[in-house]
Amino acid sequence: MAHSSSYEPSSGIEKWIDARLPVPRLMYDQFLAFPTPRNLNYWWTFGGILSFMLVSQIATGVVLAMHYVATPTNAFDSVEHIMRDVNWGWLLRYTHAVGASMFFLAAYIHTFRGLYYGSYKAPREVLWILGVLILFLMIATAFMGYSLVWGQMSFWAVTVITNLFSSLDAVIPGLGTRLVQWIWGGFAVGGPTLTRLYSLHYLFPFVIAGVVVLHVWALHIPGNNNPTGIDVKSARDTVPFHPYYTIKDGFALVLFAVLFAGFVFYAPNLLGHPDNYIPANPLQTPQHIVPEWYFLPFYAILRAIPNKLFGVATLMGAIVVLFFVPWLDTSRVRSTSYRPIYKWFFWAFVVTCLVLGYLGSQPPEGIYLVLGRIFTAYYFLFFLLVMPVVGWIEKPKALPGSITESVLGPEKSSPASPQPAPRRRTPEPAL
Amino acid sequence: MTKLPSFCFVLSAGLVITFALPQSAALAADEAKLAAEPVSHDAQFESQSWSFNGPFGAFDRAQLQRGFQVYKDVCSNCHSMRLLSYRNLGESGGPEFSPQDVDILASQVQVTDGPNDKGEMFQRPARPSDRFRSPFPNDAAARAANRGALPPDLSVMAKARPGGPDYIYALLTGYRQPPSGFELSPGMQYNIVFPGHQVAMPPPLFDGVVNYTDGTRPTLNNYARDVSAFLMWAAEPKLEERHRFGATVMIYLIAFGVIMFLAKRSVWARLHGKASHTA
Numbered sequence: 001m002a003h004s005s006s007y008e009p010s011s012g013i014e015k016w017i018d019a020r021l022p023v024p025r026l027m028y029d030q031f032l033a034f035p036t037p038r039n040l041n042y043w044w045t046f047g048g049i050l051s052f053m054l055v056s057q058i059a060t061g062v063v064l065a066m067h068y069v070a071t072p073t074n075a076f077d078s079v080e081h082i083m084r085d086v087n088w089g090w091l092l093r094y095t096h097a098v099g100a101s102m103f104f105l106a107a108y109i110h111t112f113r114g115l116y117y118g119s120y121k122a123p124r125e126v127l128w129i130l131g132v133l134i135l136f137l138m139i140a141t142a143f144m145g146y147s148l149v150w151g152q153m154s155f156w157a158v159t160v161i162t163n164l165f166s167s168l169d170a171v172i173p174g175l176g177t178r179l180v181q182w183i184w185g186g187f188a189v190g191g192p193t194l195t196r197l198y199s200l201h202y203l204f205p206f207v208i209a210g211v212v213v214l215h216v217w218a219l220h221i222p223g224n225n226n227p228t229g230i231d232v233k234s235a236r237d238t239v240p241f242h243p244y245y246t247i248k249d250g251f252a253l254v255l256f257a258v259l260f261a262g263f264v265f266y267a268p269n270l271l272g273h274p275d276n277y278i279p280a281n282p283l284q285t286p287q288h289i290v291p292e293w294y295f296l297p298f299y300a301i302l303r304a305i306p307n308k309l310f311g312v313a314t315l316m317g318a319i320v321v322l323f324f325v326p327w328l329d330t331s332r333v334r335s336t337s338y339r340p341i342y343k344w345f346f347w348a349f350v351v352t353c354l355v356l357g358y359l360g361s362q363p364p365e366g367i368y369l370v371l372g373r374i375f376t377a378y379y380f381l382f383f384l385l386v387m388p389v390v391g392w393i394e395k396p397k398a399l400p401g402s403i404t405e406s407v408l409g410p411e412k413s414s415p416a417s418p419q420p421a422p423r424r425r426t427p428e429p430a431l
Numbered sequence: 432m433t434k435l436p437s438f439c440f441v442l443s444a445g446l447v448i449t450f451a452l453p454q455s456a457a458l459a460a461d462e463a464k465l466a467a468e469p470v471s472h473d474a475q476f477e478s479q480s481w482s483f484n485g486p487f488g489a490f491d492r493a494q495l496q497r498g499f500q501v502y503k504d505v506c507s508n509c510h511s512m513r514l515l516s517y518r519n520l521g522e523s524g525g526p527e528f529s530p531q532d533v534d535i536l537a538s539q540v541q542v543t544d545g546p547n548d549k550g551e552m553f554q555r556p557a558r559p560s561d562r563f564r565s566p567f568p569n570d571a572a573a574r575a576a577n578r579g580a581l582p583p584d585l586s587v588m589a590k591a592r593p594g595g596p597d598y599i600y601a602l603l604t605g606y607r608q609p610p611s612g613f614e615l616s617p618g619m620q621y622n623i624v625f626p627g628h629q630v631a632m633p634p635p636l637f638d639g640v641v642n643y644t645d646g647t648r649p650t651l652n653n654y655a656r657d658v659s660a661f662l663m664w665a666a667e668p669k670l671e672e673r674h675r676f677g678a679t680v681m682i683y684l685i686a687f688g689v690i691m692f693l694a695k696r697s698v699w700a701r702l703h704g705k706a707s708h709t710a
Contacts, residue, residue, distance in 0.1 A: 038702070080514050080587065083669070090669040091676070239702060247698045251691040258684045265677025266486050269590060277591035277666070278583075287626075 003223075005029045030220055035238035036245050037226035039407050043117075044224070045252030046110040052253055053103040054212065058205050060096040061145075068148065070198035072191050075150035076279040094268040100142050101271045102260045104294035107135060115325070116346060118334030119225040125326040127218035130211055132322045137208045139295070139319070144201040146292060150194065151276030156289045158197070159189050164302075167309040188282065228406045229334025230399055237403035288363065296360030297353050301379065303364040304372040314376070321383045328383055330391030338397040342390045349382045476594060476601030476624050479656065483663060487678070489671050490664050493645055495526035498661025501654050503536075504641050506585065509577060509632075511565035514586035515665055518559035524671040525664055533559050540564050578618045580631035589659070589666035596659040598624065603655035606634040 007028040009015040018025055067086050069078040082089035111131070114120055120128035147158045162183050168176035185192025223232060232238055239245075263270065271293055275286050291299050301318050305311035321328075331339060336346050352375045359375065362368040400406040482491040499520065502512070517537035520528045528536065538556040542564050545552035557564065566582075567573035574581050589595045601624040609621035609628075619629040636654045643649050647657075664670070 077514065084514065084519075090673060094673075243698050244702065247691070247695045251688070251695045254684060254688040254691050258681065258688065261677065261680050261684055265673055265680065268673075274591050274593050274595075277587045 003029070003033075003035055006033050030216075032240065032242040034220065034241040035223065035232070035235070036241045037224050037232060037237060037403050038239045038244070039226050039228065039403050040224060040245065040248075041227055042248075042252055043109065043113040044226075045249045046106045046113065047219075048249035049106045049253050049256050050103070050110055051212070052256075053099060053106055054205065054209060057096060057099050057103060058209070060092050060099065061202075061205065063092055064096055065202060068198075070148065070195050072150060072194055072280065075148060075194060079149055091264070094264045096145075098260065098263045098268055098271065100145065101263070101292070101294065102256070103138065104142065106256070107138060108294070111135065111322075112350060115349075116336045117225055117227060118229050118329065118331065118336065120326045121229075121329065121331075121334050122326070123222045124218070124225060127215060127222070128326055129323055130215040130218055132319070134208055134211050134215060135322075136319055137204055137211065141201060141204040141208065142292070142294070144197045144204070147194070147197045148201060149276055150280045152278040152280055152284075152286050153273045153276040153289070155189060155280035155282065156286055157291055158193065160289055162189065162193070164308075164312045164315070167312045170309040190282075225334060226403055227335060227337065228400055228403060229338065230403065230406075233402050234404070290361055293357065293361075296358070297356035298360070300356040300360035300372045301376045303360075304369070304376040314380075318379065321380065325383065325387070328387040330388050331394065331396070332391070333396040333399065338399055339390075339394055340397060341394045342386070345382060345386045345390060348378065349386075352378050352382070476597055476605070478594075478597050479600055479659075481596060481660060481663070483660070483670055487674060489674065490524070490660065492527050493647075494657050494660045495664050496528065497643060497645065497647060497653075498657035498659070498664075499526050499528075500643070501636070501641050501658040502585070502661055505635050505654075506658065507563075507566060509566055509573070509582040510585045511567070511582075512563045512586045512665060513565055513584055515563045516559065517557060517561060517563065519665075519668060521559070522668070525668055526661070530559075537561060578631060582632070585662055585665065587666045589663040591666075595666075596663040599662055600655050600659040602630075603636055603658070604652060 005025060005028075007018075007022075007025040009018045009024070014024060017023070064082060067078065067082045067089065069075060079093065082093050084090075086092070114128060114131065143157070143161060147154045162180055165179045165183065166176035168179060170176075181187060183193070184190070185196060223238075226232075273290065273292075290296070298315055298318055302311050302315040305314050331342065333339065336343050355371070356375050356379065359368050359372045364372065401410065482488060482494070502510075517533055517540075520526050520536060521530055521533040537559050540557040540561075541554045542557045542561050543552050544555050547553055567576065570581055589599060592598045594601070602622060605623040605625070607621055607623055609615050613621065613628070615621055616629060619631055620633055621628055622630045636651050636658075638650050641649060641654055643653075647653055667673075
């Protein structure tokens with residue numbers, strides 16, 4: 001795509017296929033010879049890890065679906081049937097349940113990596129937007145999957161989240177209520193709700209897989225960003241994807257698998273909630289309804305707003321704002337490593353997300369609520385104020401002359417290094 | 432390469448969290464849950480040292496057998512365990528009663544079967560493949576027999592409460608006289624760990640209430656410990672298989688990781704060698 005093809009079919013059958021449906025050429029050019037910046041650090045390995053997680057979730061999920069029964073009377077028991085009577089069922093289920101957490105962990109690291117290194121900036125805006133779309137689909141998929149267990153927390157999470165749509169009653173009276181009943185397929189969360197959640201939970205991963213293909217396509221047009229944020233300038237700045245990054249991604253994937261397996265085998269229920277081992281009971285509300293850990297920051301944002309409609313709007317806004325990041329950031333350099341002021345705001349944002357996660361697990365009262373509002377404010381100010389303003393006023397540090405130079409040090413013969421950050425406005429007379 | 436140490440640090444920190452923090456996290460969750468109760472915060476309980484704790488933990492067969500005896504003689508009068516079958520008692524990783532013992536344990540119970548060819552339901556001795564017989568035909572009957580309170584099913588109880596078996600042990604040994612000034616509702620019992628401190632279940636265990644035949648002292652604490660372990664097995668019958676298989680997987684992954692690391696280093700050294708040549 002972005003680079004000229006170097007594939008040369010050697011055998012007769014390869015030539016035959018290449019003239020008809022050149023899949024081998026595509027695979028060779030995009031996944032073996034693909035020129036990749038030579039300086040990618042380990043934070044770049046999470047793309048491969050995420051692909052693995054998607055495949056793992058689909059593979060375990062397809063087998064679980066063979067044994068799961070999506071009716072209110074049988075759902076909980078069928079999950080226990082998988083745990084007790086299906087061969088390796090416990091492994092499938094724990095891998096799938098813990099896998100959701102691992103998927104989000106990797107997705108969040110991947111997203112923060114993109115934010116830190118400015119991977120959303122031109123020419124990678126569409127790549128970023130597709131990524132945010134995948135995150136959004138993941139959130140929907142994970143929520144629906146969690147509901148299928150049909151324990152107390154599943155049931156009440158569905159009740160709370162679907163009820164968010166009733167806030168539209170404040171816009172057009174009756175609209176929200178009608179919408180919620182349409183989603184439920186009745187007047188309360190019940191059998192019809194469960195079966196549609198199940199159907200969509202099976203559908204969405206394949207939609208995600210489709211968007212992932214577009215995401216990778218959009219990556220392979222401009223090629224990878226890199227820790228310096230500067231463009232590839234010569235062939236020496238890149239290495240072929242294989243073997244350099246297949247082996248590096250593979251090593252990181254094995255390390256990630258150790259963490260994953262640690263949870264699956266030694267703490268499979270640590271990330272879950274005990275209440276979800278109580279069968280769903282529509283007549284009894286749990287003391288606290290809390291989502292899975294990966295939704296806690298969003299939950300804190302929802303509860304920070306006293307008005308229901310605005311709370312829901314803010315919740316949606318927390319994701320939607322990500323779509324606009326490529327245009328909110330006015331910086332002339334990509335990588336935060338060369339942004340002395342923005343760096344502080346960025347790490348404050350990371351801390352904000354972690355604190356919001358903690359606050360989401362606490363009851364919304366007293367100091368938790370006050371802190372929730374402060375950190376929610378910063379969450380949005382970071383995007384809407386810090387990104388445009390700091391990018392405008394900040395003077396970036398000098399960038400290395402090339403990617404190769406950033407790895408191997410300045411070259412003696414090169415007069416271009418180090419180079420000042422590119423100017424965004426009309427160039428002033430050189431000093 | 433310079434980023435590798437920090438990356439490894441992040442992952443190893445994750446591992447530490449995996450292995451070291453579950454208990455403190457569970458306690459924190461308990462505190463959070465208890466703090467939200469409209470009662471005092473003193474309802475905390477200790478972690479016990481269980482044979483099944485830790486990455487190599489396994490159940491104590493004799494303890495599970497005693498625990499089953501406590502369940503059968505005491506708990507099962509009110510509490511169902513509808514997800515278990517008698518055959519589970521003989522399966523590996525559990526109490527591992529002999530097949531003959533399982534047959535006998537099952538046949539001591541009468542279950543309803545049918546309809547027969549006359550269209551009638553009939554009673555017959557249970558077989559190992561039958562589910563544990565529930566003490567009440569339905570929830571309404573259970574409530575009617577227990578002053579309106581529903582004795583919960585115990586199949587996954589050890590996973591359905593923060594603290595799991597530690598909580599169950601603390602609950603069973605947590606009955607006390609109410610402190611002065613505490614208003615106990617009629618028919619309720621004071622318990623130091625139950626949320627709100629009022630529990631409808633009367634103290635189920637007393638010293639000597641179950642006959643142990645293996646020499647274990649027949650005390651309340653032993654009963655409570657044994658039945659808590661039994662309920663943990665009931666909730667997590669594949670725990671031993673999980674720990675065993677987990678060790679194999681971990682050894683494999685760590686060895687694979689070392690190989691991958693060496694392979695990665697050797698592949699990249701190729702590049703650095705060439706690059707330093709040209710640079």
